[in-house]
Amino acid sequence: MMLYLIETYFEPELAILVCEQLIKSSARSQTDHQRASQAEKLKLHHPKMVKALALMADNIEIPLATSDLADHLAISVRHLERLFLQYLACSPSAYYVQMRVEHARYLLSDSGLSIADIALACGFSSTAHFSRRYRALYGTTASQYRSGIQ
Numbered sequence: 001m002m003l004y005l006i007e008t009y010f011e012p013e014l015a016i017l018v019c020e021q022l023i024k025s026s027a028r029s030q031t032d033h034q035r036a037s038q039a040e041k042l043k044l045h046h047p048k049m050v051k052a053l054a055l056m057a058d059n060i061e062i063p064l065a066t067s068d069l070a071d072h073l074a075i076s077v078r079h080l081e082r083l084f085l086q087y088l089a090c091s092p093s094a095y096y097v098q099m100r101v102e103h104a105r106y107l108l109s110d111s112g113l114s115i116a117d118i119a120l121a122c123g124f125s126s127t128a129h130f131s132r133r134y135r136a137l138y139g140t141t142a143s144q145y146r147s148g149i150q
Contacts, residue, residue: 002018003015003018003019006018046083046087048073048075048080048083049083049084049087051072051073052069052073052080052083052084052092053099055069055072055073056069056095056096056099057099059123060099060100060103060121060122060123061120061121061122061123062123063096063100063123066080066081066091066092066093069092080092097133098137100122100123100124100133101122101130101133101134101137101138102137103122104118104119104121104122104124104130104134104142105134105138105142105145107121107122108142108145108146109145109146115127115130115131115142115143115146118130118142119131130142
């Protein structure tokens, strides 16, 4: 009932986030995912987009180039860019950076890793690059965020 109310009075994405935090009543099978996939969160069903987002999620630490993503999907880079513009209103590389920064935010709150280690774990070549991207997305620094949740 609470999830219905959250979805109705706020937004479906918030209800999904709350769902992810709730304890499941039974153990997951080996094939169950702990968290909803990016495609599920975004309610995407286009097979190439689903596969692209899964590839991105599976390659956070060592990000794939847009051309490599297109090769894995057996489509041109231009076609991949058009799909991302159509479904997500951004380029594949911009979405990939956002995904990596969001993963970093998760690690900031749920791990004891240093910010430098988190930056590397999320595919950023330097802490400075990570910090710029983090601030651009969230309007605060990673260290400010971490100090605010402790």
